[in-house]
Amino acid sequence: GDSVTQMEGPVTLSEEAFLTINCTYTATGYPSLFWYVQYPGEGLQLLLKATKADDKGSNKGFEATYRKETTSFHLEKGSVQVSDSAVYFCALRNSGGSNYKLTFGKGTLLTVNP
């Protein structure tokens, strides 16, 4: 079945540091890929998405590129802020048959210190 593996946290960075959170996936067909963010006490929010190979999703300074050859969708940001502290989830959604459900990774907790 489909699965998503993301780097284990927690990740602790200083403000303005470079961020990478690795994500790889296993899926049949051609899934769409997503990064969601969960701030403390809130639900998940879509951060960015990519729907086909070589697409780059971007939002709020975050980027991720859909790499079909390496089945990866790593999240990056050049300069993190304290306000980026949250849990980040990589996810895929497959189009096969009637399967529209989202498969999530386990999440990576990011803490950014001033």
Next chain:
Amino acid sequence: DAGVIQSPRHEVTEMGQEVTLRCKPISGHDYLFWYRQTMMRGLELLIYFNNNVPIDDSGMPEDRFSAKMPNASFSTLKIQPSEPRDSAVYFCASSNRDSYNSPLHFGNGTRLTVT
């Protein structure tokens, strides 16, 4: 748009009691999902509906859990009887039809504590 609305935000109950969680999806969304989040297991899909019909309930833990969607604007997740291991945050999410590359829109969740 008001987004996905869940109630209550917090629920504390004693073991053996019945618990009902409620969800109002975004208007016009044909897919509704119930997820459970715990530290140990992360996010787990419990069940999802399409056009008010349950499509996949393979994630429902056991017969104590049941979910209904009587109409397009309302869904419930019921636990009867509740147990301490059911303590978790339960999220409802909705999505557009015919668009597998559309994102899910999540509510803010219900934090359930069973003592």
